[in-house]
């Protein structure tokens with residue numbers, strides 16, 4: 001099975017369309033960021049997603065996972081537009097799984113209207129709803145008898161402009177533990193996806209104002225996984241880390257941003273039997289390409305390889 005993990009498209013919304021009454025607090029800071037130049041890094045996001053949809057077809061990708069941050073300011077109009085722009089990549093919908101980033105639930109009005117659920121809910125449902133304890137969270141999706149994808153929500157509103165940290169509610173972590181203890185998952189590959197990074201490339205936690213506040217609790221629960229990976233976005237650089245805290249058997253992959261000018265990237269995983277190979281996607285001359293396999297994962301955190309693996313290719317700048 002071939003899985004593409006991307007993140008953080010941050011579709012650009014023309015600032016002209018933002019109603020003046022929305023210019024306050026967190027959004028004002030976000031809008032000033034866009035005006036100050038941040039926005040232009042994502043100018044071509046919609047065209048790039050179309051290109052990625054073409055890549056998906058050409059490379060026979062079976063499943064796409066996107067770890068959030070579709071918008072810049074979290075306006076309902078942006079979420080609605082983002083759902084349209086992602087559609088080419090999200091076909092068929094049962095082969096696309098996503099969850100929100102902090103930018104998609106920026107402010108309280110969007111949370112109250114549940115706009116993200118309204119427009120992206122079709123990509124976030126559970127095959128085991130009996131384990132959902134916090135709305136739909138955590139959700140579990142099963143593929144064949146060899147893969148489970150689990151989504152936990154670490155994004156939360158951050159009314160203070162200087163904060164963009166995340167947190168997984170403890171009841172979700174308890175439910176995640178129960179899911180991972182379910183004997184029906186025993187022989188499956190398990191991919192746990194969430195927006196925030198539990199660790200950076202150097203194996204250290206992100207800063208308190210940008211990171212996942214209860215990353216250690218999350219990683220402690222993930223010790224139950226024998227073969228699989230943790231997938232996240234939020235940090236706009238692609239990386240993986242095998243510098244794991246003690247007891248954790250799996251690597252962490254950050255898909256950076258699929259659309260950020262000069263840093264476009266994603267991960268492509270091939271799962272076959274007891275092996276999972278990772279390749280890194282990049283953007284060059286107007287199209288997405290992938291490196292040679294640069295990481296091989298086996299059960300119990302083993303990564304010895306009978307084939308040449310160009311690990312350096314996983315660590316492109």
Ligand SMILES: [Fe+2]
Pocket residue numbers: 008010069101103234235236
């Ligand atoms: Fe982001």
Ligand SMILES: [Fe+2]
Pocket residue numbers: 069101102103195233234235
């Ligand atoms: Fe984010």
